[in-house]
Amino acid sequence: MTIKLSNARGDFAGLRERLHRTIPGGAHTYSRGDDQFPAIAPPILVRGKGAYVWDTQDTRYLDYGMALRAITIGYADARVNAAAIAEIEKGVNLTRASTVELEAAERVCEVIASAEMVKFAKNGSNVTTAAAKIARACTRRRFICVPRQHPFFSFDDWFIGTTAIQRGVDTPQVSSTLVFDYNDFASLARLFDEHPGEIAGVMMEPATHITPQGSGDPNTWPGGGHPAGFLGQVRDLCTRDGALFILDEMITGFRWHAGGAQAFFGVEPDLSTFGKAMANGFSLAAVTGKREFMKVGAIDEPGMERTFLLSSTHGGEMPSLGAFLAASRIIEEENVPAHLWNYGGRLRDGWAEVARRHGLADYLMTEGPAVALNFVARGADGQPSPAMRTLFAQEMLKRGVLMPWIAISQAHGSTELDLTLEALDGTMEVYVRALADGTDGLLEGPPVKPVFRSHN
Structure with a gap:
């Protein structure tokens, strides 16, 4: 299911302006900054519960940011x-x-x-x-x-x-x-x-x-x-x-x-x-x-x-x-770490299967152990691409999944895994088009940037 975000753009722009007027960087850690997320991402979240967060439009997202990996059991346990x-x-x-x-x-x-x-x-x-x-x-x-x-x-x-x-x-x-x-x-x-x-x-x-x-x-x-x-x-x-x-x-x-x-x-x-x-x-x-x-x-x-x-x-x-x-x-x-390892393994295997089906096994993959997965987005030249990584995160957002990186909680279960794999399937269709034709017309805003850079 694709979430409609267009009606939130005006509200989002106003919130961003208020944030940057009063908070240097727009947040209290640079990893939450606008330059770390696609342009369509909500600048402010209102609440979280379990594995989900809600924005000011009351739009719900399945979250893989998990408060910069600070949430391991689930929001508002x-x-x-x-x-x-x-x-x-x-x-x-x-x-x-x-x-x-x-x-x-x-x-x-x-x-x-x-x-x-x-x-x-x-x-x-x-x-x-x-x-x-x-x-x-x-x-x-x-x-x-x-x-x-x-x-x-x-x-x-x-x-x-x-x-x-x-x-x-x-x-x-x-x-x-x-x-x-x-x-x-x-x-x-x-x-x-x-x-x-x-x-x-x-x-x-x-x-x-x-x-x-x-x-x-x-x-x-x-x-x-x-x-x-x-x-x-x-x-x-x-x-x-x-x-x-x-x-x-x-x-x-x-x-x-x-x-x-x-x-x-x-x-x-x-x-x-x-x-x-x-x-x-x-x-x-x-x-x-x-x-x-x-x-x-x-x-x-x-x-x-x-x-x-x-x-x-x-x-x-x-x-x-x-x-x-x-x-x-x-x-x-409750052996929460065992759950994180198990879910991460299922996500890794499911992701690989979807990527193979779309011919993207060499372009969009996960790496690392199941408990600490990292995803890599490559361009047509086979090199890691900030633009493709941003496009990926953008398209996952449109399908209800907030995935700036992969952090898993105890609240991520079979329902969340199915939702994620469905979102991956739709996102990879767009990714294939971008590999062939470029991100122009597909990417709505600038690519994400590294936190540690000398100039904005």
């Missing part, structure tokens, strides 16, 4: 909401640490094997920067290594300065960040050789749609753990050199496995960071790790030199912590 509301009734934010703050910290240490202490915050950038500070405080060294293939660690200058966006960046901070290539162990080892005794830590995502080499078949559930692979190599290198091994599980955490991707792959970091899915969309992030490292932020060790690790008035905000307690139990008890 009654059990998670009830836990948050119960904490609201207790006062939201108290003068000393709250009961739920302690319970949530103990819960993190219960479900994440490498966690012995935890500090909460409200966004991922703060906790990744805190992890870098812990590494520097513990080692008395300067450099943090990150892989160029992982798109985002923090809005702070130490990371943003490594991207194409340089305006406003304090350049000296950037010089403390070294870049290597994921799955290229030699490129990381070279940095250690070039900076002997100076590397404080290595920070990376355990996996994206690109998985660590030597870790077995990532589509096998549950993961057996193969620490001899790339992750194991990095772990061993950090141990030998005295650097800290830091896994950023902002996206993988509570998706790949209830204990994080570190449990799936069988590797133990010194520090790790979590956010997004840990509270099913409520604002919560965490830096966790071994006590010997985390305790640099302690105040109960007389005479110890202090580290101002992380301080946040709202880090102990109670509704989000209550939501985390409820969400983490649902994820574990």
Whole structure:
């Protein structure tokens, strides 16, 4: 079924103007910006429930954005909401640490094997920067290594300065960040050789749609753990050199496995960071790790030199912590990650079949493990094409599916899979025409752009 969007254009234009007049970028994260979506996409969403969202015209879309992968159970889950509301009734934010703050910290240490202490915050950038500070405080060294293939660690200058966006960046901070290539162990080892005794830590995502080499078949559930692979190599290198091994599980955490991707792959970091899915969309992030490292932020060790690790008035905000307690139990008890793997596998196979039927197997495909699928849209020259990717997203929108990327929730079931495959079938008919004749006359607006670019 194709959704009629033309009657919303005037309303959408007015909303966009209001957004950009009052909010730099039109949203509070650049991944929600207009330049990341087709021109026909609604600039504002009103509500979400389960796997669906609604715009200001009350048009419903099956959502694969899932709040930038922050929703793993489903929008407005009654059990998670009830836990948050119960904490609201207790006062939201108290003068000393709250009961739920302690319970949530103990819960993190219960479900994440490498966690012995935890500090909460409200966004991922703060906790990744805190992890870098812990590494520097513990080692008395300067450099943090990150892989160029992982798109985002923090809005702070130490990371943003490594991207194409340089305006406003304090350049000296950037010089403390070294870049290597994921799955290229030699490129990381070279940095250690070039900076002997100076590397404080290595920070990376355990996996994206690109998985660590030597870790077995990532589509096998549950993961057996193969620490001899790339992750194991990095772990061993950090141990030998005295650097800290830091896994950023902002996206993988509570998706790949209830204990994080570190449990799936069988590797133990010194520090790790979590956010997004840990509270099913409520604002919560965490830096966790071994006590010997985390305790640099302690105040109960007389005479110890202090580290101002992380301080946040709202880090102990109670509704989000209550939501985390409820969400983490649902994820574990109902084995939500197993559902994400299963649905992703069915979507991948169904997508491939539709693409074969339309002769598009080499032009429009998914890649990566079932739990972290990425779709690739190629042009007639066989190269990834922003215009074709935008056309694809546009045509899926017209058929009721919002798919800027692929993020799956527990609320995605057989009905949602059938709807998706039907939308893919109609979209691929248009895609075939665009391959033959180009996107002119088919694409309604400019192609999407990369977030990290030097100019608008």
